Amino acid sequence: PTAMLYGSLHYDNAIGSGAMLAFSSKNFIFPGTVLNINTFLGKYYRAQALFLQYLGWKQAYSISVNFYYDKTPVPVLNIHNETGNVILGNLSAGLNFSRRIGLNNMISISGNYENLNLTPRYVSLSGLDNISYNYIKPTVHYGINTLDTKYFPNEGTILDISGSTSRLISATIRTDTE
Numbered sequence: 080p081t082a083m084l085y086g087s088l089h090y091d092n093a094i095g096s097g098a099m100l101a102f103s104s105k106n107f108i109f110p111g112t113v114l115n116i117n118t119f120l121g122k123y124y125r126a127q128a129l130f131l132q133y134l135g136w137k138q139a140y141s142i143s144v145n146f147y148y149d150k151t152p153v154p155v156l157n158i159h160n161e162t163g164n165v166i167l168g169n170l171s172a173g174l175n176f177s178r179r180i181g182l183n184n185m186i187s188i189s190g191n192y193e194n195l196n197l198t199p200r201y202v203s204l205s206g207l208d209n210i211s212y213n214y215i216k217p218t219v220h221y222g223i224n225t226l227d228t229k230y231f232p233n234e235g236t237i238l239d240i241s242g243s244t245s246r247l248i249s250a251t252i253r254t255d256t257e
Contacts, residue, residue, distance in 0.1 A: 085100075094115075100120065100122070102115070139178075147171040153165045153167050156197070158199065168197075170193065171218075172192050184222070188220075192216075206256050211251045
């Protein structure tokens with residue numbers, strides 16, 4: 080099908096209960112596009128989206144935009160000699176350029192903006208309210224896939240090599256004092 084909507088219910092001891100919903104579509108806006116949206120809806124939540132556009136009639140090139148956000152608990156974290164549970168918020172947004180080299184090889188260059196946000200859920204003796212980091216992360220990826228079938232392959236190789244670095248843009252520590 081050109082579009083699918085699916086979902087399920089989920090429970091575990093770490094994040095509790097919630098609903099997992101996903102939407103996937105091919106040729107959603109233009110020919111050669113792929114749109115994927117995945118979510119987890121509950122007390123702690125997660126959202127992931129990818130929009131990919133193939134370029135050219137051979138579809139050897141593609142450009143994609145991705146977005147990810149989650150809010151999850153971290154049960155024990157030691158910050159400034161204080162230990163307690165915190166809420167971790169991750170935000171990532173990026174742009175990716177890919178080129179297929181032959182039938183089984185692909186090279187990609189991407190850049191992501193990432194934000195990491197820690198909020199203590201305990202009474203902090205130092206008055207800590209929030210810690211936030213902002214990064215830029217460039218990545219280069221090369222992949223090979225020579226499997227003979229997608230499911231239960233008899234022969235072939237999957238090789239993924241990637242390298243990345245991150246650069247801190249800013250870091251903020253907020254306290255309840257001026």
